[in-house]
Amino acid sequence: MNAAQADAYLRRLGVRNPAWPTIDVLRELQLRHLQTVPFENLSIHLGEEIVLEEKRLLEKVVGARRGGFCYELNGAFGALLAVLGYDVSLLAGRVYGEGGRLGIPFDHLALRVRTVDAGEWLADVGFGALSHGPLAMEEQGEQEDPGGAFRIAEAGPDAAGVRGGGRAGAGAGATDLDLLRDGIPVYRLEARPRALQDFAGGAWWHCTSPESHFVQSLVCSRLTQDGGRITLSGRQLKLTAPDGTREARELETDEEVLEVYRERFGIGLDRVPVVRGTPGGGG
Structure with a gap:
């Protein structure tokens, strides 16, 4: 990523070019990213190729003002942080599913970020x-x-009784880490840094496998300015307030759906995406 691309990325986030790679700047960048760049899997259902190369990610997230899923969003965000002076490592994760079982290897991509003033952070x-x-x-x-x-x-044992760390290729003395929210495991991270291309197999699985929830459904979601969330799942528009209360309604026409994508997520589409395998959805 060059300076002009970084400036364009920061303009999309509505953030000035920071002087130093500090924790306060990282907090602002992450929050603005969550508010402005949607988490979405539309490419899977529009027949668009997902390529894990920095140039292609920037063309999508910055040039086309789209969103993406973990490999795309954290891949692009990690590249931005690196050019701003942060020490960034890509970490492979496996998401906890039903019964406490872990997902596939390279199920998720997260970032370990070192700041100049406050140590290492999970972004x-x-x-x-x-x-x-x-x-x-x-x-x-x-x-x-x-x-x-x-x-x-x-990391403790997963549902199969396997503990984290100590696996071949994890690195000497490396220990896996579990991220928990409200006491419930969310995902497990390897300690070993990875390259973006290492996640190609996981991205392919999530884009093609009938078992992938990204293949099974449509989602476009972002954090709102007040700390709530707006989500469009197919034709269902959901508004979640900061206190967790939720309103939902079905959008009846294609025009309504396209307008929500355009006005609420900044995504201009020429047709409504339809889940693959459903009438009109292809696949």
């Missing part, structure tokens, strides 16, 4: 609804955030 703009700000990786206690009470802990 994640690609999970959908999670923490609003970065989380201190060296803090063992609970960290209060508008998104919940979070804790980063050494």
